[in-house]
Amino acid sequence: MDWLEQELAQALARKEPAAGFDARVRARLNRRPQWLAIAATVLVMLGVGEAWHVRQQEGQLAKEQVMTAMRIAGGKLNRVQTHLKGTGQ
Amino acid sequence: MIGLTAVRQALDFGELMREHRGMVFSVCWHFLHDRDLAEEIAQDVFLSLHKNLSGIETPAHAGFWLRKVAVQRAIDAARKRSRRPQVALEDVGEPSVGPAGGDPMLGGMLRRLIATLPETPRMAMILRYQEDLDPREIAETMGIPLGTVKSHIQRSLAMLREKLERRGVGER
Numbered sequence: 001m002d003w004l005e006q007e008l009a010q011a012l013a014r015k016e017p018a019a020g021f022d023a024r025v026r027a028r029l030n031r032r033p034q035w036l037a038i039a040a041t042v043l044v045m046l047g048v049g050e051a052w053h054v055r056q057q058e059g060q061l062a063k064e065q066v067m068t069a070m071r072i073a074g075g076k077l078n079r080v081q082t083h084l085k086g087t088g089q
Numbered sequence: 090m091i092g093l094t095a096v097r098q099a100l101d102f103g104e105l106m107r108e109h110r111g112m113v114f115s116v117c118w119h120f121l122h123d124r125d126l127a128e129e130i131a132q133d134v135f136l137s138l139h140k141n142l143s144g145i146e147t148p149a150h151a152g153f154w155l156r157k158v159a160v161q162r163a164i165d166a167a168r169k170r171s172r173r174p175q176v177a178l179e180d181v182g183e184p185s186v187g188p189a190g191g192d193p194m195l196g197g198m199l200r201r202l203i204a205t206l207p208e209t210p211r212m213a214m215i216l217r218y219q220e221d222l223d224p225r226e227i228a229e230t231m232g233i234p235l236g237t238v239k240s241h242i243q244r245s246l247a248m249l250r251e252k253l254e255r256r257g258v259g260e261r
Contacts, residue, residue: 011196
């Protein structure tokens with residue numbers, strides 16, 4: 001190493017960060033799970049909301065099917081009743 | 090297998106942080122000349138280490154990994170910052186712990202001259218003289234060809250000599 005390289009090695013010597021660096025890193029590490037928990041909660045809430053929505057749709061569909069079945073059964077009963085009346089006369 | 094597990098268990102995050110924080114912070118500080126940004130990036134590098142600790146096999150691997158990530162993050166930060174207004178180098182304060190020995194005036198001048206270099210030669214010079222890496226190790230860390238590293242260092246040294254001579258600073 002010549003004089004310039006020696007001066008460079010001294011000028012670029014390692015420096016420590018400000019005191020408390022490790023604690024600041026650990027504080028950020030401890031903050032992370034809170035964000036993870038919030039993200040997880042939001043995801044669960046979205047999942048629950050979606051499941052509730054699907055159930056609502058399924059319930060509505062089942063209701064419509066029951067109503068259609070009743071309408072069909074009612075129509076058939078009317079026809080049978082009409083037929084019976086005709087036979088009686 | 091048992092030996093590798095034992096080595097992995099021996100890797101303690103706090104110990105790695107104590108051992109390498111000076112190296113990680115200094116790479117960022119010398120490259121960016123912004124203490125707050127250097128601290129933020131150094132913290133990010135250690136958070137990243139914590140996340141990837143299971144993939145680190147030995148203390149030497151941790152040192153290599155940290156240096157490589159610090160280099161990448163510092164370069165990325167410089168690129169992002171180049172889109173924002175910057176503080177003049179003369180206005181930037183030095184970290185509280187100064188270099189041991191050497192001429193402080195000349196040291197400051199050299200750091201300012203190095204800060205004027207383009208990204209790749211600047212980082213190569215920092216790894217050469219801060220970390221005492223040889224050109225092959227620098228090439229491996231930065232992911233660039235060995236010849237490129239050698240030519241960057243030679244040209245940077247020549248530029249520094251020329252600028253120092255113009256300022257009347259020479260061999261003592």
